Amino acid sequence: MKFKIQNLKFKIKDNFQMKTLIEILLKNRGIKTRKEIQEFLNPKLENVAIENVGIDKKQLKKAISRIRLAIKNKEKIVIYGDYDVDGISGTAILWETLNSIGAKVMPYIPHRIEEGYGLSIGGIENCKLKIANCSLIITVDNGIVANKPVDYANKQGIDVIITDHHVSSKKLPDALAIVHTTMLCGTGVAWLLAQQLIINNEELKIKNEGHLELVALATVADLVPLKGANRTLLKFGLEVLRKTKRIGLLELFKEAEIDQSEIGVYEIGHIIVPRLNATGRLDYAMDSLRLLCTKNKKRAEILAKEIGATNKERQLLTINTAQHAIESVKNSTSIKLRGASKKGELKKLLFVAHESYQQGVIGLVAGKLVEEFYRPAIVISKGKKYSKASARSVKGFDIIEFIRTAQEFLVDAGGHPMAAGFTIETIKLPLLQKALEDKAELMLNKDLLTPICELTLNYPYPLLI
Known part of the structure; x- marks a missing residue:
């Protein structure tokens, strides 16, 4: 589908008409109230x-009180982050903030292959081994569906504070406090918690505003809507990022050959984020966290080069896996090429599984399938006993809600309306595939499976004079 936009020459008649035009443009983007317009412009x-981002103040107060008590009693605190840019950025913010106010705190990032996503019983055991006598775990960008791990932590005498932005399930974990909203990225939630911890210290508040560079990275990385608080955080975060003195980021900019002063959303989303994510996809994300936090220039230079090399490996693996997945879809439906006449029908839900698929790239591959066929896609890395899946969706189809309709087959599941993941016993894959494909045939209509190009301008008044 292509649109041709003519290069019309016109002038706005007056300032009133300019104001009206701007209001209509914003309204068409879903920005309607005066408050929303002011926040945008x-x-x-x-x-x-x-109060503006949907975080429960009572839960936040409980979290702050427990953290301050831990600092006072010199308890060991673990920041338990996810292995993507959102997780490591928020972990860096909370780790640096708590360090600055005298906490005994250590960061912990789970290994994607060995421990899996989010707070887990195995991860808690590893925390106990690596950080003896830890009594408080603060999650970043995970934990909102970690009911069993939280119960396990409670039995071990470890309090859990959850900070997360993923969609919750019906039953919340029995955590000491839950700082949660779906309106921000995970790092945005962590940044607000950090801000509240140092609210009475002007020097540290200024330092926390410097952390906005990491919030900007995470906001773009997690594809949250760029309006309201997210737009504000990104705007000020970009300003900080273009002037950052964070050694690890400077070395990463050098490795990627980008001009720091020209960094924008494109540079973050297509150059910086893929590099920082590469370690968590193929190896261990702690190296990306170390890069963000190191004060040693030589160490930063080495890490940046290693991360750049890992990203090149990730790119090649993604290309090869995506090609295999696309061919699998074409072969299963006898489709020759995109846009060509069909010999068979393309299913409304794409479901591709293979033993060779590496867990770290299946989310990217699912995204490639959506781009190619414009269907919700589930890509699965098959294991002998358990399999891991990543899903991506089309606009208007809530993929995590859809996946949870087959909860009886799953070990766990979590995510957002447009992206999700789950774990399943491999033996149950055929049952899950049939259940989801049958439901997709009923739930997905032609309109949802038709790509839409949204035009911002719908202006009923004459502009020409």
Whole structure:
């Protein structure tokens, strides 16, 4: 589908008409109230407040009280982050903030292959081994569906504070406090918690505003809607990022050959984020966290080069896996090429599984399938006993809600309306595939499976004079 936009020459008649035009453009983007318009056109950092982003103040207060008690009693605290840019950025913020106020704190990032996503019983056991006598775990970008691991931690005498932005299930974990909203990325939630911890210290508040560079990375990385608080955080985060003195980021910019002063959303999303994500996809994300936090220039240079090399390996693996997955879909439906006449029908849900698929790239591959066929896609890395899956969706189809309709087959599941993941016993894959494909045939209609090019302008008044 292509659209040709003519290069019309016109002038706005007057300032009133310009104001009306702007309001219509914003309305077409879903920005309607005067408050939303002001936030979009003139974002102010002070407007990014707890009450404006859906975080429960009582839960936040409980979290802050417990953290301050841990600092007072010199307890060992673990920041338990996810292995993507959102997780490691938020982990860096909380680790640096808690360090600055005297906490005994250590970061922990689970290994994707060995431990899997999010807070887990195995991860808690590893925390106990590596950080003896830890009594408080604070999650970043995970934990909202970790009911069993939280119960396990409670039995071990470890309190858990969850900070997360993923969609919750019906039953929340029995955590000491849950700092949660789906309106921000995980790092945004962590940044607000850090801000509240140092709210009475002007020097540390200024330092926390410097952390906005990491919030900007995570906001773009997690593809959250760039309006409201997210737009504000990104605007100010970009300003900090273009002037950052964080050694690890400077070395990464050098390795990627990008001009720091020109960094924008494209540079973050297509150059910086893939590099930082590469370690968690193929190896161990702690190296990306170390790069963000190191004060040693030589160490930063080595890490940046290693991360760049890992990203090249990730690119090649993604290309090869995506080609295999696309061919699998074409072969299963006898489709020759995209847009060509069909010999068979393309299923409404794409479901591809293979033993050779590496867990770290299946989410990217699912995204490639959506681009190629414009269907929700589930790509699975098959294991002998358990299999891991990543899913990507099309606009208007909530993929995590859809996957949870088959919860009886799953070990666990989590995510967002547009992206999700789950674990399943491999023996149950055929049952799950049939259940989801049957439901997809009923739930997905032609409109949902038709790509839409949204035009921002719908202006009923004459512009020409």
